[in-house]
Amino acid sequence: MGERQTKARPTTSGQPLDFNLQDVTDGLEDEIFIVDRDFHVKFSNAAASRTLGNPENITDDKHCYQLFENRNSPCGPPLWTCPLTKTPQITKPVVIVHPRHPANADATAEYSRITMYPLKDHEGNVCAIVETRRDVSAERKMEQEVFRRHHHLHALSRISNATSGLRNLDAILNVCLDIALEAVNGEIGGILLLDEDSQKLHYSVSRGLSPKYTQQMKMPIGQGIAGRVAKTGEPVLLEDISRDPHVALSDLVSTEGLKGFASVPLKAKEKVVGVMNMASHVPGHFSEDDLYLLNSMGCQIGAAIEQAKLYHRLANAAKRYQTLLQHALTAQEDERKRIARELHDETSQAITSLTLSLQAIIELMEMKGIADADLMGRLRAIHAHTVHTGSEIVKLMKELRPTLLDELGMPTAIHRYAKDTLHARGINIAAEFTGTDKRFAPEIEVTLFRVAQGLIGNIMKHSEAKNTSIKLECNADKCVLQITDDGKGFDVSKLTRVAPSGRGAGLFTIKERVKLVGGNCKVNSRPGQGTKVTVNIPIPRDTIDEKDQGTNS
Numbered sequence: 001m002g003e004r005q006t007k008a009r010p011t012t013s014g015q016p017l018d019f020n021l022q023d024v025t026d027g028l029e030d031e032i033f034i035v036d037r038d039f040h041v042k043f044s045n046a047a048a049s050r051t052l053g054n055p056e057n058i059t060d061d062k063h064c065y066q067l068f069e070n071r072n073s074p075c076g077p078p079l080w081t082c083p084l085t086k087t088p089q090i091t092k093p094v095v096i097v098h099p100r101h102p103a104n105a106d107a108t109a110e111y112s113r114i115t116m117y118p119l120k121d122h123e124g125n126v127c128a129i130v131e132t133r134r135d136v137s138a139e140r141k142m143e144q145e146v147f148r149r150h151h152h153l154h155a156l157s158r159i160s161n162a163t164s165g166l167r168n169l170d171a172i173l174n175v176c177l178d179i180a181l182e183a184v185n186g187e188i189g190g191i192l193l194l195d196e197d198s199q200k201l202h203y204s205v206s207r208g209l210s211p212k213y214t215q216q217m218k219m220p221i222g223q224g225i226a227g228r229v230a231k232t233g234e235p236v237l238l239e240d241i242s243r244d245p246h247v248a249l250s251d252l253v254s255t256e257g258l259k260g261f262a263s264v265p266l267k268a269k270e271k272v273v274g275v276m277n278m279a280s281h282v283p284g285h286f287s288e289d290d291l292y293l294l295n296s297m298g299c300q301i302g303a304a305i306e307q308a309k310l311y312h313r314l315a316n317a318a319k320r321y322q323t324l325l326q327h328a329l330t331a332q333e334d335e336r337k338r339i340a341r342e343l344h345d346e347t348s349q350a351i352t353s354l355t356l357s358l359q360a361i362i363e364l365m366e367m368k369g370i371a372d373a374d375l376m377g378r379l380r381a382i383h384a385h386t387v388h389t390g391s392e393i394v395k396l397m398k399e400l401r402p403t404l405l406d407e408l409g410m411p412t413a414i415h416r417y418a419k420d421t422l423h424a425r426g427i428n429i430a431a432e433f434t435g436t437d438k439r440f441a442p443e444i445e446v447t448l449f450r451v452a453q454g455l456i457g458n459i460m461k462h463s464e465a466k467n468t469s470i471k472l473e474c475n476a477d478k479c480v481l482q483i484t485d486d487g488k489g490f491d492v493s494k495l496t497r498v499a500p501s502g503r504g505a506g507l508f509t510i511k512e513r514v515k516l517v518g519g520n521c522k523v524n525s526r527p528g529q530g531t532k533v534t535v536n537i538p539i540p541r542d543t544i545d546e547k548d549q550g551t552n553s
Helices: 021-026 046-052 064-069 137-165 169-183 211-216 224-232 288-367 373-400 403-407 410-425 442-463 505-516 543-548
Strands: 031-036 041-044 094-100 110-120 126-135 188-195 200-207 218-220 236-238 261-268 271-279 428-434 467-474 478-485 520-525 531-538
Touching: 021 046, 031 046, 046 064, 110 137, 137 169, 137 288, 169 188, 169 200, 169 271, 169 288, 200 211, 200 224, 200 271, 218 224, 224 236, 224 261, 224 271, 261 288, 271 288, 288 373, 373 410, 403 410, 403 442, 410 428, 410 442, 410 467, 442 467, 442 478, 442 505, 442 531, 505 520, 505 531
Parallel strands: 428 467
Antiparallel strands: 031 041, 031 126, 094 110, 110 126, 188 200, 188 271, 200 218, 236 261, 261 271, 467 478, 478 531, 520 531
């Protein structure tokens, strides 16, 4: 190909520049060449010639697709569609990135970015294209590394989200195993947990393994691949498990037919709590990169296992606490009833008898005209104290177990207790009861009464209120008790525990009572703005009543 010169253009001094295009382009690192409509290479710079290995290869009888792509026809899918074959022809640059295989067959595939610019003749028709090619292998490798890291982070993020949002151990293990299999493009795997008592591993969840194998497999620490991983705490990657002398005759090979294998420890604070296995029927399915990702997952899964066990222990402890509290409150209620009954049957009757006897003595002395003023004064004082004691015992019996709760029901008992307690302190009461005509289960009625009793006691002792509102609304599903006062209020956020002085014990006791029957309690209060307490208690459906109300009852 002959040398080509640019058109002379005047400089600022008025003198034209005369330079050779070949000299200009040879100094560039990018490969540059021009291809005409017949796919012949009409121009190339030194970088393009070096790529071909021998500049003499570029001749007029050679086509661009032969020289640069080693093809027998113009470039088309799946490589790309050559712009010179398009109709209508390209009118703007086209950029393509594709793998380039160098002349040396042993060399690693590289990547080039190709930019094609259309060249037009004096009539405005595309007569050729200018191609520039740049080696972007390093950028491509960086992109692949970024994508790989993103893939790893995404998988770890999914594991983190799964383990943080779940509490059930089986659910956590199933979700984590599926995420791990998807991350390494696997179909066979399982998670083994370590039994601390027997020091053996057993499958908790698995995919692609026969149930017979997973159910029977109990692997002591130190034996087999998973046992060694559990003992050393180090991951293991095998290209072909059937070649490993330690497992060549095991069920993994003979029954399950596994080849490629990866095993990683599940750790919690450097303590191995289990092992995760990944397997394939194809040798070499897993890479070092996969092992690194699985090992990172193993740390998160191990921590999740330990956390789930902790939640399980806490849940069991909470259940035991709830059971003990229920027994304590039941025993307390039974004891209240027993003491109230004894006070009524024995103490109250004895005091009543004593009061009547004193009254009879006083009347007898008056009838006989005994004029001992000192003795009469003493008798009348003793009589007054006896009457007062009887009244206090009656009040105490109502505190312990109001007879109205058993005789007339919960609404009347709550209303009467509020009037007897608050009216004496000058506190006005507005009461409203809806849907309370029928009786409810004893535990519901006792709970609502005790809650009302506790809240009324708080109003009397602490609120300095002038007015109190009591609303109780019940339907087939729930009972909602709302008690409001216009007192001094308090900062609810500061009441986080029971103080050594006992402050806060009342509200915490109320909340625990409500929780025992499946309800909830909400306290709204601010200093100077009064207090509103809302208690919501569900009504359990009576399956016997529902059956009796059916058409065939």
